[in-house]
Amino acid sequence: MATIVKTPSATWKAVIRKSGWPTIAKTFRTKRDAQDWARRTEDEMVRGVYIQRSASERMTLEAALQRYLADITPTKKPSTQKSERQKATTLIEHLGKYSLAALTPELIANYRDKRLNTLGRRGQLISPNTVRLELALLGHLYTVAIQEWGLGLTYNPVQNIRKPSPGEGRNRRLNSDEEKRLFAVLRQHSNPMLAWIARVALETGMRSSEILTLTRNQVDVKRRVVRLTDTKNNEARLVPLTQVATEAFKQALNNPVRPLDCDLVFFGEPGQDGKRGPYAYTKLWNQAKKQAGLDDFRFHDLRHEAVSRLVEAGLSDQQVAAISGHKSMQMLRRYTHLRAEDLVDQLDAIEQRRSKA
Structure with a gap:
């Protein structure tokens, strides 16, 4: 009693x-x-x-996210860590004062709707994918709190709401004239690494993070392969090189200004600790693409273009996935936007073969 x-x-x-x-x-x-x-x-x-709920009633979302950032986030890749810290700041700003037990699906749905109608720094509405990823972080926080922290939560409120659609993805392609203009500008830069990096991305479909962290022993120009160990999905893979990509790597590996103590293929200036990190290309890339009249073109679109060209060359989905590192065919299809005019040419070729048969 x-x-x-x-x-x-x-x-x-x-x-x-x-x-x-x-x-x-x-x-x-x-x-x-x-x-x-x-x-x-x-x-x-x-x-x-x-179920003992007192712990979840006492712990605010702000405190829970701080614990998550301290215990869980450091186990992830550096790029993911930075992204999660940014998302956590937004969640704390809007929902941080609520206790974990007090956050209901209704409150989280209201947060979702408010964020989707919020203007970002560039004066555009926050993208649905951004909000979806914020909710994904919140949902995983609850999963960890329930399964590992023993906070006495009866359910995950994020599971009971609609998530914004990630959208159809970008379908920006690079035509031959744009490619010529872009690389003409890149080759004019005093540091040739900028052009080499872009060329490798376009020829191989590797992500920028995969290219910039390459060390010399990962590149085999004789066998024309690159061995990737640090990838987005944590699965090592071998990337075959075209002749153009091989030539770009040969020039990069024979870079006469490479310091003797630096093993990175694409190296940057020394930091405050005296150590060299990967080449910082972002600012120079943005300047170059504007000069080439490609303001709307992103570096990641080079990967998109490379994967699309592999499909257009006749490689199977499995072969393309082995090169690009996509884990699911659904994700791969988001990158393979085939040009309609190329499909017309293929249909014409099929009809010609039929007429001769």
């Missing part, structure tokens, strides 16, 4: 002492609320379904 007592601050405290269960207590504004809570809790104990 629960004990209900009035506190010196004029609130009511319910204390439950039951054999086989830890002593629990909770304070309420009215005696009726204390009695109702005690009755429900004792009933749950009798039925064996009681």
